Amino acid sequence: MSETRQDIGIGELARRAGCLPETVRYYEHVGLLHETSRTEGGQRRYGEEAVRRLTFIRHARDFGFSVEAVRELLAMSDRPDMCCDEVDALAKHHLEEVESRLQRLSALRDELQRMIGQCAGGKVESCRIIEVLSDHQLCDSDTAHGGAFDLGEPPAAAARRS
Template identity: 85%
Template sequence: MPETRPDMGIGELARQAGCKPETVRYYERIGLLQAASRTEGGQRRYGEEAVRRLTFIRHARDFGFSVPAVRELLAMSDRPDMPCQEVDAIARHHLEKVESRLQRLSALRDELRRMVDQCAGGKVENCRIIEALSAPGRLD
């Protein structure tokens, strides 16, 4: 289906995709979103394809995919006949990173609970939280 005439301004594109105009400019600058056509007065003009692509980018970023991963996913989405094993591999790799991050956050939560539970509410000079934060070493 051919692209309709680009008649949408940057504000309308941003509104439809659920982001801000600054985000649109950023994605154009880094090449995730194709540079817009311009009016004689220099205003950016977008069509429906830009809404689809920007929505894709925004959703991928909301899921925590890195800009390079989004770039790869966009390139693959532009080739609908290709097998999706590469898409699956990117998603699986990202899932592994998310699960690892969740494990680290869970350990951090447990340690923070322990520190808070040990706090007697006295003076800072005897505070177990300050003591734990001042101790050498990290929770990694």
């Protein structure tokens, strides 16, 4: 297959990158994947470069990089002769965010275990879990809150990445 030929459809591109056609359309819409040529019937046609780029995007997103960070990484990868200090700095910043998220998740896990451990298994009217969820003051720690699960995107966007 020639590097410049645009001979695969959106379904094949998605299959080769391990995602859905809706994901391809989303990445085109947000500008991570270049719009491509279309047939007379309006079908998108892609080449090997699109496969490589989409695979890169998917892998970076699997690592939890935001769409904006992926945009920056792609821009840097398009300049192979540049020093990789900026790439390293971006990855280090992302690692710091992951470490922070892990700390919040650990605190959240501890709080959930505490709530579950205090539940007597009676009726909902006296359920400790419902009680704690209804009153923030009953939590042991504020660190268990504050977006421990917030990955910076709405669930619909996460579904599109799949």
